[in-house]
Amino acid sequence: MKKINQVAEFGKKLMALSDMEQIIELIGQEAKELCNADRCSIFIVDKEDNMLWTRLSDGIGRIVISIDSGIVGDTYQKKQPQMVNKPYDDARFLPNIDKKSGYTTKNILTVPIFDSKREVIGVIQLLNKFRDDFNQEDLETLTFFSNYVSGSIELVLLNDKNKS
């Protein structure tokens, strides 16, 4: 029950915002809290350039990766959440980002963000669950959460596009 109430409260806060940066920041904050993770990045798909780039990258600068690389890229390609509790043993993992940032990734949970046409418009990535590995419940929570926020993200992207 606690989580449901928490999401409802979050929903009200989310709707009060209209600025993309603020929306993304609030979503990232909430995703971390829901799953007790240390960091959250939200990647937005750029189809023209075949890139995924972060609108939110907690603690480090903006990350741009090619649409098929890393665990985030695989989430986009497979349209499925990925739970990786030993990233350094996973061939898809990109250790260079850790090297650059000095951060040590211990575990990763990603979920795709779908728009209303069922296309992947982004990926939510959580890193380093506190004192534990990610589990099935985290995966389900984040899947629900991604759907919950997807309408708002789609709307903001659409309005950005209409403006330009």
Added chain:
Amino acid sequence: MKYETTYSKLADFGKELLSKTSLEEGLPMIAKYAKGVIGADRCSIFINDPKKNELWTTLADGIEKIVIPSDKGIVGYTIKARKPIIANDAYSNPNFLSDIDKQTGYVTENIVTAPVFNSKRDIIGVLQLLNKEDGFDNEDVKFMIFFAHYISGFLELVNLYKADEKK
């Protein structure tokens, strides 16, 4: 784009919707909004009850609670097809259930529906609009798809509330 200004104002609707925590409050709001934006005479949101194989709606703009088997009617067909359905001549559509018109005295001329999916990709409801002058077009359907997705998080969360209360 026909709905451009709608999109730019939709967040205001979302803000009001997310202040509600029950279907009883949320469904009339969704119905009223969809009806107004698309310019239809009526709107119903059918909630899918897979355990009972039924679809029910708490409101249908003046009509009392309607329960239909989840494989019946254009709404039922929407679940089967998993996509929006336009029927601009309702009575010539083989899936149309004319019984409800007979019961209510309302004459359905045209219908558009869109499924509402949850995060697991199950269909949790169907949006239905009735009777738009000159019928529904593809722009209306596009907006319905977007809008069904936009409200799906709210419906899923409210369903979780209800499931939790029963525990």
